[in-house]
Amino acid sequence: MNEPLDRNKTALTHNVTAVAAAYLTDRGFKPVETEVPVWDGWVADLASFVYPIPSQLRKLRLFGKRQIIEESYRSEDIFLRHYGSLLTAIVEVKTSRRDFRKDKKFSGQVFPAHLCYLAYPKGLIEKVPEGWIGLVVKEDGSRLLRIEISSMFARIHPQHPGAITDLVASVAIRLLYRTRYAQYRAWLKAYRAKDA
DSSP states (O other): OOOOOOTTSOHHHHHHHHHHHHHHHHTTOOSOEEEEEEETTEEEEEEEEEOOOHHHHHHTTOOSSOEEEEEEEETTEEEEEEETSSEEEEEEEOOSHHHHHHOGGGGSOOOSSSEEEEEEETTSOSSOOTTOEEEEEOTTSSSEEEEEESOGGGSOOOOOHHHHHHHHHHHHHHHHHHHHHHHHHHHHHHHHGGGO
16 A cells, blocks of 8 residues: 655654564564554554564563563552563654654653664664663664663563553554555445446
């Protein structure tokens, strides 16, 4: 499907976004959608989800068997969840120091997905913000060079089941908006087939 490029974004931003989308797709995330609302006015550059199989867990550098992580949202609301089942991911793309520095997302402790990625060209950022996983892309945005992890804290962020549902629904709605008219035309064609 040929979609117009967002003219508010540079060619470098489009390239870095495409490399990040390829990274997620290669690790089993489907669908990977752009401009997805994820939390309190925050619109992620990319968002997706995956039910990873063992090989995808290895590619995500989440080795070993499925593990149990404790998820706590309030002191009285603690439950256990296996990671390795449904994992959500967002990607924020930054291609200028100014844009990165003015973005307050990276100074807080709000993580709207299990895996939070920051995709950027090599040399743009000295240190990946705490809790984020860096996707370092070649200066021209042509390919992924390496993955930088700020700490073990960056691995998997606990998510409330409602937050998981909201993110998955946002990805699905974004996919629907992108594909709605092609699907609608196919339904009309099928409906009119009886007249042929």
